[in-house]
Amino acid sequence: MSRTYTTSTAFLEALEEAGVSYIFSNLGSDHPGIIEGLAIARKENKKLPEVIMCPHEMVALSMAHSYAQVTGEPQAVLVHVECGTQNLGGAIHNAYKGRVPVLVFAGASPYTQEGELTGSRNEFIHWIQDVPDQRGIVRGYMKYDNEIRSGKNVKQLVHRSLQIAASQPKGPVYLVGPREVMEEETEPVSLQTEKWQPIAPAALPPQEINRIMGDLKKAKNPLVVTSYLGKNTSAVKELVELCEKCAIPVIESVPNYMNFPSDHPMHCGYQWNTPTQNEQLAKADLVLVFDSDVPWIPTKNKPSEACTIYYFDEEPLKESMPLWYVPSKRSFQVDSETALYQLNERLRDTNLNEETIHDRWNRISLYHHKQREKWAEKEQYEKDVITPEYLTGCIREVIDDNTIVVNEGISNFETIYTHLRRTKPGSIIGSGGGSLGWNGGAALGAKLSAKDQKVVSLTGDGSYMFSVPSAVHWMARRYNLPFLTIIYNNRGWKSPKLSTLGVHPEGTAFETDEYWVDFEPHADLAGIAEAAGGAFAKTVKNPDELKASLHEALQALNEGRSAVLDVYLPAIKQSNKKDTPEEKAGLGKL
The missing domain is CATH 3.40.50.1220 (TPP-binding domain)
Incomplete structure (x- = not known):
């Protein structure tokens, strides 16, 4: 059987030539040329970036995001036409606001329907997923976007895209390619990749x-x-x-x-x-x-x-x-x-x-020393409750400088930074954006980029649910990327409550303690990871169990198994009498 050289082949080669190691993919009906190109390469032992299957696009881009943060190397994300593009969701915002280089490629619905070209429409969905401006969906969050129109210059487009993505300020770029174009037979092109490097850093006059x-x-x-x-x-x-x-x-x-x-x-x-x-x-x-x-x-x-x-x-x-x-x-x-x-x-x-x-x-x-003394006072053990400060202090005791911490603590964001007291460059990362759910894919990406290091993800219960944990933990098991998740669980979204109190500190919401942010009935969050990925799962409500549970979770990690500790903090739904003056003003430690 003859094997043709197509635009898809050239596209995949360009990624390899540009130093892309991984393609985080969620494939669809627009990718037959890509899939065929990958299959041929595997059969012929031809080196191309490794494909990581991602059951959800949010996880795919979050994984590429953190991989680039840890290594400095932009990766590729493949998604399905406009539906997959939209399913990237807030991960697009995070990559753009966090100045993270990544190339996102999406197919596009075929533009012929009578079989005029290879790849012409042959499925119902090709009409439904044809939209007027697919690139416009993400244009406001991309440094660059373009459409692949021919295999003759696809390598130039890929290298230009990655050059822009990796130049300061770094950020995501977006390419689309209709199915007929990606199936088009073309001739191999050789480029001098050293001439497509990012622009040099700028200096002070x-x-x-x-x-x-x-x-x-x-x-x-x-x-x-x-x-x-x-x-x-x-x-x-x-x-x-x-x-x-x-x-x-x-x-x-x-x-x-x-x-x-x-x-x-x-x-x-x-x-x-x-x-x-x-x-x-x-x-x-x-x-x-x-x-x-x-x-x-x-x-x-x-x-x-x-x-x-x-x-x-x-x-x-x-x-x-x-x-x-x-x-x-x-x-x-x-x-x-x-x-x-x-x-x-x-x-x-x-x-x-x-x-x-x-x-x-x-x-x-002296100021520094006294400040740390005050911090230490807040980390003290309390008999009946696990405070965020105590939890974070306990985490600090069991991790080392080589641990990579992924922080999406949200209402405990400042607490986590304050009480972890990190000292090594690269030892803690955040999304840089404001869209929740980054933590799960980010932990996978960090682990993929540093397989010899422990990765600990610290997240609120709301951001944990946004992260699509079923997809995350399936991937952790499939690709042998174990990490520890610790959920700062206050059984709700604390930040909207604090925002409301910031505007209406003595309003009716305060009077009635009703903010529509509490998660009742409470889900078995750790159990999701156990069911989807065989993770060690435990819910911790008693402060006397916390330290032993942390060691259990780290032991599971040492055995090559992911772990999730769902740690119950004081709940969102509680008497306003327990709120601090700062929280009543909507300005509590977020």
């Missing part, structure tokens, strides 16, 4: 460095605020060097990564929807913001009017956010590692007031 250095030397209370600088682990080292030389404290605002070691004397804590004015931010006379979409929330917490602000980011204008501004003296479109390297280089030739730096170091170190 040399003349601006003197301005920054001048303000830094004059500052009595400088401060660094960052959120996702740690996406590049090498940038963390440069930030530590700057802060050590100048005794600059650091706040992590809505962090998506480990941006600065939590045990460093200059680390001054985390903030998310924090209700109070941050002391370090209030007294700062100079703030250097590196890689942060939301360095503070002005209605609650911000620098003084007299403070000088410099803003460093890959996309300082935030053109995809209609309302956004940080009033800065100067904003720079830069790669933060490069900018920090430039500043550190200049500091080597700069005379600093050593006495001022020494005094500031001692003052900030």
Whole structure:
């Protein structure tokens, strides 16, 4: 039987040539050419990216998302026409807002119906799934989108797409290909892949460095605020060097990564929807913001009017956010590692007031120490309840620096960062977006990218259900990717309750304690993973059982089996008398 070389063959070859290792796929009637190309390659022992079958598209893209976060390498996701594209759901938002490189390919319904071309319509669904603007479904969340129209230049389109995806600011790209085009016979094309590399990182203009250095030397209370600088682990080292030389404290605002070691004397804590004015931010006379979409929330917490602000980011204008501004003296479109390297280089030739730096170091170190003492007080054991702080402190005790933590704790987001106290770059990741359900696929992607490391997923019960756990744990068993999930289970969506109280602190919802967010009757969340993937499953309600249960779960992990601990925290549905003043204001620790 003759085997033809088609657009699909060239497409798959292009992915391989570009360094794509995996295709996270949910295949459909638009992919016969792709499937045939993969089958031929397997029969002929031809190397192509490995196909990972994903029963749900949300899981597929979340898996590609975290794989790229851990390795820095963009992967491919294959989905079915416009239905599969829409089923990617919030994962598209997360990849775009999280600046994660990934190539999404979707087929398109055939454009002939009389058998004029190979691949012409021959199934009922080809009419139903034909829509006017399939690319428009995701255009607002893509750096680039295009349609494959010929096999003659499909490799150029793939390499251009991945070049755009991997260039700062990184992000997802989208290609579509109708069935007839993907079945088209074509001639092999050879490209010089080294000519399709991402654009080089941007640096500070040399003349601006003197301005920054001048303000830094004059500052009595400088401060660094960052959120996702740690996406590049090498940038963390440069930030530590700057802060050590100048005794600059650091706040992590809505962090998506480990941006600065939590045990460093200059680390001054985390903030998310924090209700109070941050002391370090209030007294700062100079703030250097590196890689942060939301360095503070002005209605609650911000620098003084007299403070000088410099803003460093890959996309300082935030053109995809209609309302956004940080009033800065100067904003720079830069790669933060490069900018920090430039500043550190200049500091080597700069005379600093050593006495001022020494005094500031001692003052900030004392603040750091007292802050940690307060954190430790909140982690204390309580007889009748498992608090989020106690749970997180117990998790910290049983994991090590090489564990990769996937954090989608939502209402316990700040608690998790605060009490895990991560110190190693790359040891904790978040989605970077706001669409729930990333955690399950993300844990799989992290494990696939680092098979010799433990992966622990921390999630709320709501975000766990959004993650399609039945698909996630089926995949974990099929592909031997065991990980531990710990559910911070308050039996409902706490964040909408807090948002309501933020606007109506003494309203009728508060009076009646009715927010339509409680999950009753309560599901056996751990049991879902056991049924779908044979995971070790346990529900923990008694604080006396918590530590032993954590060790049981880790033992299952050591034996190559996934584990889920469903840990019951104080429930959403409770008397408002138990709410803290901050929670009554809708500003509790989210």
